[in-house]
Every structure is written in structure tokens, then in C-alpha cells.
Amino acid sequence: MTIETTAQTEQGVTEITLIKDAEKLVASYPRVPITVDCVIFGFEENELKVLLIRSDLEIFKGEWSFLGDFADNNEELDDAAYRVLRERTGMDDVYLEQVKTFSNPRRHPGGRVLTVAYCSLLNIQHHHLKKMDNELHWHNVNAIKTMAFDHKEILTECYKWLQKRILEHPLGFNLLPEKFSLRELQNLYEAILDTKLDRRNFRKKFFAMDFLIDTGEFEDDVPHRPGKLYQFNFDKYEKTKRKLTGIDF
Amino acid sequence: MTIETTAQTEQGVTEITLIKDAEKLVASYPRVPITVDCVIFGFEENELKVLLIRSDLEIFKGEWSFLGDFADNNEELDDAAYRVLRERTGMDDVYLEQVKTFSNPRRHPGGRVLTVAYCSLLNIQHHHLKKMDNELHWHNVNAIKTMAFDHKEILTECYKWLQKRILEHPLGFNLLPEKFSLRELQNLYEAILDTKLDRRNFRKKFFAMDFLIDTGEFEDDVPHRPGKLYQFNFDKYEKTKRKLTGIDF
DNA sequence: TAAATAATGTGTGATAAATACACTTTAAAT
């Protein structure tokens, strides 16, 4: 009993020493500020959009950038990305995934800053930009020519990521309203993949997967025959492994 | 002319001011030490291996970890990863790809350290561990139970990455000797994907792609009918978009 | 109220890819 206590104490002391050693080692190495950047995709008027804000750096005055922020001390980066989303858009139940870390030492004019890019997909109708906030804007992804920092490069990488990811995982539903027509779904895929798809094959493919629930409702604001509205079946989505590859091309 | 010079000077002055502002902003944010960790896969005796080193932290005495290092000031992380490979294995023309950033604030006992995991694939026969260096060891990937830091988690992610990546990109050749038999190639795929493949379909698949060059040579150290030796056709590999998906399952 | 418009909804046949499956051949070892 005495021995056991001693052993424990000794072990405790040793561990504290070892942690001190580790701390000393870590303290001796260069440190870098870390940011997260959220590349937030949306879909509206048949176009793939991305949510940008005017850079808050004078040197990039007028240029657009992603929503981002420095990571707090002891904040996990996923949490930082969710925090940025919450703080800037008011949403926190969105799809979010880490994509890539960018480390060019000259990417930030204020010195070396490392950034981790996160892609987020959100339904524009669920998110209403504050009217006065004209620093925030949804941009057509294909129309963006230049951005602040290395953000154009980040956008390119994230857009490629999205094109690939949407073929192996039906992420697109995160971008649509809760109830959507098959045309809207197809338009979304066409916008993201930047291609035309055959309507019959597209429908066949999606009906073959059991992702779609027929709501029995129809569109009611279209100047032509209204299409049926569907909902996404999240349960099936979790269970299936079926890929979306090979939609027509 | 005078005006132009003045304008240039003024613009220069302004830019310097703006950069100072940016520097001030960056200086005000938390900084974190960054490491890269190289998850180096190899293939030997029909098993997928990963190259590990005994942790240099006393607190992890005896535990295994990836080859890693802190990023130098102003060093791009890809370069840091290549540097680690070069310094520790003597190789620098290896396949290397960024996989994921790990940021749990408690992942390092010496305080917050962020790490970026890189996967590397290398041909074990081209790399001869220094005989005395018994701190470095090739481990069977499936036999690893615990590791230092969060390296077991990193391994899991990188192994998943490899399994996925090898189906869309013929990376496997990086792990094989220059000349290899189809059996070796199939064994490699079976080891990585952890599954059995049909020999005829596997051959059909690889011959259909034009990745293989028939060397006309045969194995000569096997206790049975020797197989033909092939080389990988890097030119075709660059040109093709053909996927490796759907090998038998 | 008839005609024009614009998109919905539906099926089949052709081609290509994935999969399942068994026997003969060859070289080395015994």
C-alpha cells in the first residue's frame, strides 16, 4: 500500500518531468498563425454559387475572399470552421469537410499564415443574408476571376474537390430546398459538373437509388407543366454504398 | 515624369504601410507549431508495410511514430515533407501527397502542435535502411495496435486514403520493383484493398489498360513456373484517365 | 377558347464493363 502510493507518486513526478521536457521541445520550434477558410457553396437560379466577403485587409481593398478566421488557442480546426460559419451565417447544421491545407509562405501579405480550407454546402433559402450586409455576396463560381490572398487557387481546388465528391457521395441535397423537382436536381448536377446530362438516364439513375421520397406535391410557380416534388431520404443515404459515378459520361 | 515618379513613390509608401498593417494584424494572433508527418507505405513479402521510427520523446518511450519534423520558417509544407523523406530515407523522387491536417489540441503532450499528414509510397528495394538504424522499422500495417501521439488515428486515415486512391490512380507501381510479375501486382492490390481478386479478371483489366510493358524476361528465383516480368508504362499512365474501380467487387 | 409554349414523364435497344468460373501448361523440386 505504501509502496503502491510511492510508485504512483514517482510515476506522477516522472510524467510531469517528461511533459515539461516535451513542452520545452515544442517551445523551441517556429510557430505559425493558422486560419480556417470556409468555401461555402450554394445553388440558386441554376448556378453554383460561393459565398464571399470583401477582404478586411486594406491592401486587398475591394477584393473578395472566403469567410475565414484565425484559429483560437486550443481550438480544433473543425470547430473553428463551424464557428466561422455560425458567426457569419447564423447556421451550424451545415455540411462541412476539410479539404486541403495551404502553406505558401507568401500567401498572406502580413507574413506567413497557414490556412486550412473547409468546404461547406448550404441551402441558400435557409440562409438569409442580413440586408445591410453588402460585404457578403453570393458569386457565380465560374464568374470569379481574381480574389484576395491565394483564394482563387483555393477556390479552384475546392471546386475540383466538389466535382469529384459529388460523384461518390450525394452531397447535392444539401444545396437544394427541402422539396425539389427532378429538374432542379439535374440542373444542380449540371451546374456542378459543368456538363449536360440526359434527362431520362438521370431520372433512371436517381430512381434506382432509393434516395428520393415522392411527396405527392407539385411545383406551383412555374410557367409550364409543374414537376413532382421530392424529398431526400437521409436514412437510405446513410445505408447505401452506391456511387453516383457514371452519370452519362 | 515627375508626377509618375511621385505617384510610384506614394504608391510604394502606401503599400509599405498596408503591409505593416497586415503584419501587425497577423502578429496579434495565436501561433501554433506545425509539423509534417510522412506516412510511408511500402510492400514486401506480400504485405503492406509502413515505415516507423521509435518516438524521440521520452514520454512515448518504445512507441512507434511516423517520420516527421517541425516545419521550418518560411518552408512550404510539401517541401518540409520531401525534406523529411530525404533526410531520413535518402530518397527524394518518391510519390508524396498531402492527405489531412490533424489539429486536436491535446494530440501532443508538449502542448498544441498541428500536424499535416503526407502519404508517400516507396519501393522498399530502392531504399536500404542503414543497418545500425534499428530505430527505423517497416511494420505490417495490419499488425500495428498502438502508436505515439495520435499516429494510430493518422495511420487509419491514411490507409483509408490509400485504399481509395489506388482505385482511381495506379499508384501501386511506386511500391513495386521496376520489373514485377502480375502475381506481385495482384498481391499488392490484394494487400492494400484487403480482399481477394480473381486472377483472370485482374489480368484482363490491367492488360486492357496500356500500363504494362512486357519485358520479355521471367522471374528466376521462384520454385514453380516463372511468370513474365513487366514494367510500368509511365507515359500511358499520364495520358489515360481510365479508372481502376470495380476490380471484381 | 384555341393555339403556342415549355417543360414533364416515360421505354427500349445497343454497347461496354463487371463478374463468375475450370482446365491446360510450365518449370522446379522431390
Add this chain to the structure above:
DNA sequence: ATTTAAAGTGTATTTATCACACATTATTTA
């Protein structure tokens, strides 16, 4: 000469991809 162990090869079935056209329906316009 026999055994062993793997190489090498072909076909038939099923599944997925892809190309393609016409009737239907609600709205808008003349």
C-alpha cells in the same frame, strides 16, 4: 518420373452505360 505450385488462357451471364423520340400537361398568349 512424379509431384507441386503457380502461370496462362476464354466464355457466358449479368449489370451498367448510353443514345435516342414522342405523348402529356399546365400555363400563357392571341
